[in-house]
Amino acid sequence: MAKKKILHIITRLEHGGTLSNILSLMEGLSKEYDVVLALGSFKTEKEKVEKSAGASGCRIVWLEEFRRNISPLKDLNTLMDLIDLVLRENPYLVHTHTSKAGILGRAACAVTNFKNTVHTPHGHVFYGYFNPFVSSIFVLLERLAARFTKKIIVFSNAEKKDHLDRKIGQDGKYVVIPNGIAPAPYLKEYDIAANKAELGIAPEKKVVGFAGRLEPIKGADLFVKAIKQLSKERTDFTAVMAGTGSLEAAIKENAKEEIKTGVFKMLGHREDLSEILAIIDVFVMTSNNEGFGLAAVEAGLSNKPVVATRVGGLPEIIIDKETGLLVPSGNVEALCFSINKLLDDQNEAKRLGENGREKALLYYSEEKMLERLKNLYENL
Structure with missing residues (x-):
């Protein structure tokens, strides 16, 4: 029987908890699923990502214009790439990670009427990153994206509360799965x-x-x-x-x-x-x-x-x-x-x-x- 395909979408893999979490997921999930990882193409990280994620058995799709910083034209091009990717791969599940990848990835799923979508914020950008106006825009976008998400995976109850306090989704949409590492x-x-x-x-x-x-x-x-x-x-x-x-x-x-x-x-x-x-x-x-x-x-x-x-x-x-x-x-x-x-x-x-x-x-x-x-x- 063919493995179920999981499409993971993230802007980039950086040093720290997000990198550790994603690489652990790729390695662990590839044993039972056909895992595809779509992320931004960064020259400085390509070799390491291909070595680390590729060795786990997952397939990597590089999105040339996928960036963390806000760029309307590049973001639109990335959205079109993601729409094409969802249609082409036809996965069992789309799992988006971090704020921007979550917004664009879930938007692509909404446009293609793909409903089996989960999202992991890996923290949030509601305060401490941007000015109040930009932060409020992110909150509005997260509220909208939550409507097209079956489950939102958070690492802690505090993270769940931060989202619910901002009226992002309903309580039943959240699942707390603490981060884990190989000891x-x-x-x-x-x-x-x-x-x-x-x-x-x-x-x-x-x-x-x-x-x-x-x-x-x-x-x-x-x-x-x-x-x-x-x-x-x-x-x-x-x-x-x-x-x-x-x-x-x-x-x-x-x-x-x-x-x-x-x-x-x-x-x-x-x-x-x-x-x-x-x-x-x-x-x-x-x-x-x-x-x-x-x-x-x-x-x-x-x-x-x-x-x-x-x-x-x-x-x-x-x-x-x-x-x-x-x-x-x-x-x-x-x-x-x-x-x-x-x-x-x-x-x-x-x-x-x-x-x-x-x-x-x-x-x-x-x-x-x-x-x-x-x-x-x-x-x-």
Whole structure:
């Protein structure tokens, strides 16, 4: 019997939670479905995507004018390409991902009268990305697109609430399927001393870490403020920041003294996040908004205590004083207090890290995510 065909549509695969989620889906779903992945053609990413996604067994369709930025002519051309793609592939199901791909992909389904459509927002762009006017346009478009969607898959109850608060779809249209990852890389034993030495960190130093896109929505500037303040209070730690983004140059300028003295190290993009997490004593998430917070799961799997802002889906992963510590968004004093607490109390840090790993293994495995998704696909 021929496999059912699933057409996935996304603007692009970038580093971070969305990339991890999509590649996991491609690999897991290709075992039971004929998977087609349609996405924007970016020269810098083509080779990696073809290697990663192609190796999973899915077929890739490149859309030359598919871009994240708003461009009326290119967006219209992409819509026409998607209409042609839906008609040509005639899939069992269309699964769109992220805001713009979701709007254009579901519009193509509406035009072709294709009804078996699901959408995963991967967070949202309702605030923290655009000015209020542009954000309101996205909300209106999401409301319209929801009418042509059988199910909207969100990673957390907080993400679901954010959508319902803006009157996007009805409660029964939402399905919460938490993100999941393969745990193996995070359960390995690493040579901590060697990993520290490679980064120029003294073996006796404790390590405070951040990993994520260096964008305003991720609150990277708050992490830097905390490190600058902590470095005035204690000298027994080094801070590391893994990631790239629009704030990179500003952060380097703001923290140039701490970088010069070796207190703060910017690592850029890292493929070996599990090895970085292995040397970290306290992992910090300073997001202003977070649909889920995959990095918190990765830190949990690595047995590391997490200090995170109480935003979005993070409180569903980080249970305050059980699997980590939660602080108010934007509050540098509370952030410093919690980091200090875990640096000073190794027993508490160990307890939180162990609890975090137990929860991550129980609820956020790649296997569980795929099982829930396949069940949804088969019962639409």
